[in-house]
Amino acid sequence: MSQPPLSGQPAKILTTFSGLVPPGSAxxxxxxxxxxxxxxxxxxxxxxxxxxSTNQLRQLLGLPLESDSRDSNEFGTFVPLEFLRRIQKGDARDPLLRQVLVTSDEQLQHSGFVSDPVGDGDALATPGLIHKYDGRVLLIASGACAVHCRYCFRREFPYGEFGGQRQKWEAAIQYVRSHPDVHEVILSGGDPLTLVDENLFELLDRIDAIGHVRRIRIHSRFPIVIPQRITPAFCDHLSSLRSRVWFVIHANHASELDATCLSRIGLLVEAGIPVLNQSVLLRGVNANEQSLVDLMTRLVDHRIQPYYLHQLDRVRGTKHFEVPIQHGLELMRRIRARLPGYAVPTYVTEQPGQPSKTPLDRI
Known part of the structure; x- marks a missing residue:
């Protein structure tokens, strides 16, 4: 059945640059x-x-301040207090801090590190809709995020080039409707949960009304970073959809999964929504056997399925996070010996132009 176009009102997105505590405040x-x-x-x-502010973050954690400003680029510091409270004060090597702290390493240029390491730009079917793989498409539902992860492979994605949010969604929905071979729509970003429920639910309902769409997958850092985003009303709406909803969280270290975070993810699980986790193998964060075992164990203990362990996507400014693939393979061998099979993620890399993610431990 033909659906009415999305309303002309702009989507409500809480941008990452409004109403924040300014540097130098009390x-x-x-x-x-x-x-x-x-x-x-x-x-x-x-x-x-x-x-x-990088120096605000450093000062709140009792770390030395930096004389130069590192927040002038478009991908500056953005760390919610809910995530900050899990970082150890005075520890510059804290694995959670390493994920969000701007450093001078980001300014270094290295061969092979580019603006679009996974080929998103070449796979755009409509503005903001990526069609790389058979049977599924990925919609950039929002360009805003709950946190600025320093290893983000879309840190240079041109979110602002695609016009209005509603216009982009309408084109994407028309594309999916006209491609009956598309059975799964993935909402990503940015983070789709930066949309208020009213607009997110409208988008979900429009996708769900397309008869050949059988699954909707949502990727989000919110359950980890700002857990209160997951509410009973949110879970109820996901459960009410005809399409099966799969929810993918992004956690890289067991310390991210505190009791509050796990209780909110538990709302999704209790609502019958499968929850998966994907991680990135990051030097200084989780590139050791025990960290990976602890993370995977904590996930499965709370009915979260380890899904992917990604080799770093080589976006500019992230070489200091890169782990050699041979070391990653050795880590996989070790954790496989310590964990049940269902707790072992698939170690993958994404290569532009390939028909799927490439499992590194199978080549």
């Missing part, structure tokens, strides 16, 4: 004190009060 003059923070806030407030 909150910067002391170490971060979790007891002084009101944690009973909604996810929108959590975004608005996030840290967006």
């Amino acid at each position: 909150s910067e003059s002391r170490l971060f004190d979790a007891d002084r923070v009101d944690w009973n806030v909604d996810w929108q407030t959590a975004l608005r009060r996030a840290i967006r």
Whole structure:
């Protein structure tokens, strides 16, 4: 059945640059004190009060300040307090801090590290809709994120070049409707959960109304970074869809999975929504046997299926995170010897032009 076009109102997205605590404010003059923070806030407030200054982040954690500014680029610091509270004060090597701290390493140029390492630009079917693989498409539902991960492979993605959000969605929906071989739509970004429920549900409903779409997959860091984004109402709507919904979280270290985070993910699990996890193998974060075993064990203990362990996508400014593939293969051999098969992720890389992710431990 033909569906009416999405309403003309712009999608409500909480951008990563509005209403944030400015550098030099009173909150910067002391170490971060979790007891002084009101944690009973909604996810929108959590975004608005996030840290967006490298030196502010350093000062709150009791780390030396940097004399030069490293937040002038378009992919500057953005760390919600909900994630900050899990970082150990005074420890510059904390694996969670390593994922979000801007460093001078990002300014170094290295051969083979490019703006679009996975070939997203060459696979655009419509503005913001990527069609790489048989039977499925990926929709960039939003260009905003809950946190700025320094290893992000879309850190240079030209989100602003595709016109209005609604216009982009309409073109994507028309494309999916006209391609009956597309059975799965993946919502990614950025992070699709930066959309308020009203607009996210409208988008989901429009996709769900396309009869040949059987699955909708949602990729998000929100359950890890700002867990309160996952609510009973959100889970109820996902459960009400005709299409089967699969939810993919992104966690790289067991310390990210605290009790609050796991209880919110538990809402998805209890609603009957399969939850998978994908990680990136990162030097200084999880590139050792015990860290990977701890992460995978914590996931399966809470009914979260380890899915992929990604080799780093070689986007500019991330070489300091790269782990040699041979070391990754050795780590896979070791964790396979310690974990049940269902707890072992598939170690993969993404190569532009290939028909699927490439499993590294099968070549």
